[in-house]
Amino acid sequence: MKWIPWSALIESLAFLALGLMWLSLLVSKKYLLFVAPRLAPFLAFAAVCFCLWGLAGLVSLGQRHYQKRYWPLTVILIPVLLLAGPLLAKPALFTVTAQAPVAQGAAPAQAKPYGVDFSAVKDTGIDTQAKRITLTTENYYETMLTLTKHIDTYVGYDVYAIGFVSYANQPENGHDFTLARYLLFCCVNDITPFGPMCYYDGAEKLPEHQWIAVHGTLTKRNWHGLFQPAINVKAIEPAKEIAGYIYP
Known part of the structure; x- marks a missing residue:
């Protein structure tokens, strides 16, 4: 049976997923729900680094220098799960809104x-x-x-x-x-x-x-x-x- 370093595989896929999620937030502009536009270059740089980190881990899976340690994976899996929410849910769920009850008989809001x-x-x-x-x-x-x-x-x-x-x-x-x-x-x-x-x-x-x-x-x-x-x-x-x- 071929030896598979499962902990290293999960870690590499998690880093790759995190990088792709950040890129998706940038492309869809959903990142604006959480940070200011001027932080986009830093997010892009981090996304590329995570993607490269994940790909490098997948390439080196055949090397037998990995130890089976699963608890450190929580450090990377937690942000992956947190970022899945903004990508899958509607932006309105993550937007601070200011709404007041509309008074009965109030005039409708005009487009212009x-x-x-x-x-x-x-x-x-x-x-x-x-x-x-x-x-x-x-x-x-x-x-x-x-x-x-x-x-x-x-x-x-x-x-x-x-x-x-x-x-x-x-x-x-x-x-x-x-x-x-x-x-x-x-x-x-x-x-x-x-x-x-x-x-x-x-x-x-x-x-x-x-x-x-x-x-x-x-x-x-x-x-x-x-x-x-x-x-x-x-x-x-x-x-x-x-x-x-x-x-x-």
Whole structure:
């Protein structure tokens, strides 16, 4: 009977499976559910290393220098099993969402609130000629950073943005809120609501986590000695939830 080093075979296949799983997460972009885009090169490098490690182990299986040790395999089998979940399940199961109950009789969410096609905006969303700012998933963090650095340049501009209502930061009065998106700086462990403060004189307090589209005027507020962009809200419309995160 031909001798088969089962522990070495399982170890090599596990390393190969782990590398292929990471490559699959990169190709399908499901890795964005867990880490920021700038970490993609490191994941690709690690995936290639694991694949080469697994292939090298398979090539050297015929050499009789292996010992039958199965308990160390748990170190590599555990991440293989953990990564199988994101690959096989729907992304929604691994995405942090902000949902609020829809009030009875509430207006349906529009595909283009205020006639603005947010998905068509591919740049910073700052139109200096029309004096208008459109915040989208792609430009949210970059544009907010630009507005913070040059706040006096853009005060008075019209602002269109979509996000969910957050009271994570203590509002200045009962109706003010943060128009937030979930910011993922490094990995899912540091997800936090991020967005501009909205000054709102509505008749009632908005439900937290409700997705809305806001039209207003850019202003600024003094937050512990630092001027930050804020929005004087003119109008609010229901909006559809936007899946995924924003990244710095």
